[in-house]
Amino acid sequence: MSLEPEMMRSLVKAAAEHVIASAAELTALDQAIGDGDHGANMKRGFEAVLGKLDAIAALPPGEALKTIGKTLVMTVGGASGPLYGSFFLAAGDALSNKQLPADLADIFGSGVSAVSARGRSKAGEKTMLDVLFPVLATLQSEAIGPELIARVRTTAHEAAARTAPMQATKGRASYLGARSIGHVDPGARSSCVLVHAVCDTLEARS
Secondary structure (H helix, E strand, O other), X not given: OOOOHHHHHHHHHHHHHXXXXXXXXXXXXXXXXXXXXXXXXXXXXXXXXXXXXXXXXXXXXXXXXXXXXXXXXXXXXXXXXXXXXXXXHHHHHHHOOOOOOOOHHHHHHHHHHHHHHHHOOOOOOOOOHHXXXXXXXXXXXXXXXXXXXXXXXXXXXXXXXXXXXXOOOOOHHHHHHHHHOOOOOHHHHHHHHHHHHHHHHHHHHO
């Protein structure tokens, strides 16, 4: 796996299109336990990323990820912009000094750590980290290959579903207390959407 311009273009395009197509679902999830704007905010941010697709694909991989991060910070709004922006900025910084595919787990882990630090949160609090941490654990525990892609997809799907019985202790949903139980976290779901987009693209091009 390498991030030559055509691969970067395919990954970014798929990620953006998956998020945009999921806007209504993300909005419905956020209406249940949040402000109801997660879908619209994410759609706006990834439409902006899609609008820069040619420029992003032409950049060195680390700079491409950082450009995505900066774009999301400026356009997504709410808490999600800084959190997703932090992920891509940190992953881009890490990628500038590491190699793919050997260092994939380290690069992804840098992004996850940045989200955790920015949100002052950890796994188990009903946030996007409840998908990102399990995906990171899968990347750390298995060898790079087709089986890993399938395992990562399954991990993300199952991890997002596991947020439903959790009680939120971070973010807007935490204000609901026990009433947040029974709903999938919108940030966890959008993280799952992004992970699935990457997995689908890698499988299609392998």
